[in-house]
Amino acid sequence: MNILYERSLLEKEFEKDSCGIGMAVNIKGTKSHKILKNALSMLERLEHRGAVGYDETTGDGAGVSFQIPHTFFLTQIEKLPKNGEYGVAQIFIMGDVESVKCEIETYITDEVLGWREVPLNRKFV
Numbered sequence: 001m002n003i004l005y006e007r008s009l010l011e012k013e014f015e016k017d018s019c020g021i022g023m024a025v026n027i028k029g030t031k032s033h034k035i036l037k038n039a040l041s042m043l044e045r046l047e048h049r050g051a052v053g054y055d056e057t058t059g060d061g062a063g064v065s066f067q068i069p070h071t072f073f074l075t076q077i078e079k080l081p082k083n084g085e086y087g088v089a090q091i092f093i094m095g096d097v098e099s100v101k102c103e104i105e106t107y108i109t110d111e112v113l114g115w116r117e118v119p120l121n122r123k124f125v
Helices: 033-045 070-074 097-111
Strands: none
């Protein structure tokens, strides 16, 4: 990567590599599972990500951001709003799952459309 330093607040000798970042996109905006597969492949190959190797027994929190898969959620949630009219939260719960779900629903009342337990590959857990 070429960086211009002529009129910069940065000094070249203090520059260091940052944590890895990558993008996999379709420039025409076409949705495709191939984009997600490419992003996951890229993520696996990044040697320098934040927290990699700090704790060998847990993940580093790195992940992939992508559009909400509305068609998929239509198969999961009975009364789903129109595409773009809802959000999705991914919550990692340890311990008493039902108690935590109840606590969350206490604060966001009728806004929870449903819960889905994400399947795990126990080979890595």
